[in-house]
Amino acid sequence: MRLIRRVLTGTVLVVAAATVGGVPSGASAAAESAVRVDVDARAGLAKVGDVALGVNHAIWDSQLGTPAVADLLGDAGVRMVRYPGGSYADIYHWKDHTAPGGYVAPDTDFDTFMAGARRTGAQPMIIANYGTGTAQEAADWVRYANVTKGYGAKYWTIGNENYGNGHYGSAWEADDHADKSPKEYAAHVVAYAQAMKAVDPTIKIGAVLTMPGNWPDGIVGAGDEGTWNQEVLTRAGAAIDFVDVHWYPGGSTPAEALTKTAHIQDAAYLLRQQIRSYAGDAADRIKISMTETNVDVGRNTQPGALFLADVYSGLLEQGVFTVHWWNVHNGLGTVSEVAGHTDYGDYGLLSSGNCNADNTVCQPPMNTPFAPYYALSLMGSFARTGDQFIGTGTDDASVSAHAVRRANGDLAVLLINKDPSASRSITVNYNGFTPASGAPAVSSVGNGDDAISTGASGSATGQTLAPYEIKLVTLHPAAPNAAGPKAPAQPAATVTDRTATISWPSAGAGLKYEVYRQNGGISEQLGETTATSLTVRNLEPGRRYTVNVLARDAAGRQSPSSLPVTFTTGTPASSSCTVKFRDTNDWGNGYVGSIDITNNAAAPVNGWTLTYTWPTAWQTVSSGWSATWEQTARTVRVTSDGSLAAGATATVGFVGAYSGPNVLPTAFTLNGTVCTSV
Missing domain, CATH: 2.60.40.10 (Immunoglobulins)
Known part of the structure; x- marks a missing residue:
């Protein structure tokens, strides 16, 4: 599956139509629901950088770098393009423009790519070949790019999804190294960084990590001292400038896929925790890039568009410096009907114009934009370089809201209705901002639209969202933006x-x-x-x-x-009890957990209850032993009728499950007393 989505060849798949989910366009909508959205200009999040919006280009794409494609990407606001294309990067040799075992389309060499990137107005993200390449080959590429040609290519990642080299069982990424461990990868990252920066010390080097909550996050491979992320950060953290992750969150229906964006805040939090814990001194200098993401259902139809707008916004507001859609072109996959429209199962933003084996199903003409392209175009209008994301909230899980504050004092609010059948009547409340009266400027794209609609409609505080609609509302302040104090530095x-x-x-x-x-x-x-x-x-x-x-x-x-x-916040430096919580054996969506409970008091505890709360809604106890386990909502109670003597430790265990980032609890109470956690 992971190889198929990255490969476009001359052979196309035989496909069959099937209904996946959603409702047909034009079906009668359910009654309109009222939704409250809060926007707070005082709640600053990350700022938008100059390479925020990105996409992938691949050497098997015959349209790579063409003026038509470069202009479409530029019009959408793309400011970074990634080359030479996913897993192909680990078989690609730039000097002779070959990828042994793979297909290379004509006119897709590095200079052609750079010409297209420049026409788009985008910076490159280049993947150096780790799987079948060498540090010297990568250093020579830096020399050619930045010394010989003067391209000023700043961002270089060492490899693609190198944890997929078979070390954890699944193998899709090429890797000729006899040792496929994260320890070996980290050693080569250091060697690559040294060789490449010796040529151009201004470049930024990225190492491949796995996204928290996605395989193989949490798994310790045979012979390893820690997880992939822990090993790579511990051994190579001092040599890198950013980490690179991918995220394909899955979901068997559009509705399920669209809930996955709720994982972003916790995943970003965990990833930063890992960087700070393992990467050594000055770890905060290490940034995060997300260079591949997409959905499994509705890739070319409105669910894909909704996901793109939500995931780009969610990642950027958490400080991810660039987010990339997989892919510009990818080719026909399994055809189905989603939300009343034909979905070609194509990971591309633009149509590849190909047909199935017997020509019974064909895509639209080459370079026809699919629905996610229009969402990306809205993002280009929404999240501009220098804007600062600000906090938002909604009282309806089917509606997402994101907002930015511009340097001139304007606010832009992005509203996303993930309900395929019912409209939403939105009331927007502002904190720290007073909007001007009158109808604001609105841009929107709905289910089945082949263009973005623009005009003035609704009011600053009232908007209506059609089913599956994305709407961008841009607001001026009620009073001129009088010069006031500058924003304080990050505390x-x-x-x-x-x-x-x-x-x-x-x-x-x-x-x-x-x-x-x-x-x-x-x-x-x-x-x-x-x-x-x-x-x-x-x-x-x-x-x-x-x-x-x-x-x-x-x-x-x-x-x-x-x-x-x-x-x-931590736990008390001293308490009548101490708790140690451990994940002792993780398999990617579950683990064996162990909890040690020590009585620090001078007297025994006769009968006890340990209580804690899971940090997220997707964490559960499947079973437990050595005590009675009960979970209500996110709260877990572990009860024993036994006696815990002074100075004694009781150990209880459980099997835990998770379907998103596994943020472990850190605070525990024993019979109502907050314990010290270690």
């Missing part, structure tokens, strides 16, 4: 179990600072001060918090938000 946090001291550099003289905790689209003010730090008290142990700082001058003018700081 830092020093935490205990119950307190957090938030600190930041001075943003100027005579300012008052306001500290806010993010809570969807409605922030909670934690305090204000004229100093450059604030200690917040009465926090919950083991809980994650995201905090922003804003400045206000003597005239009452408020600055834009700082970048956020996210932290998790």
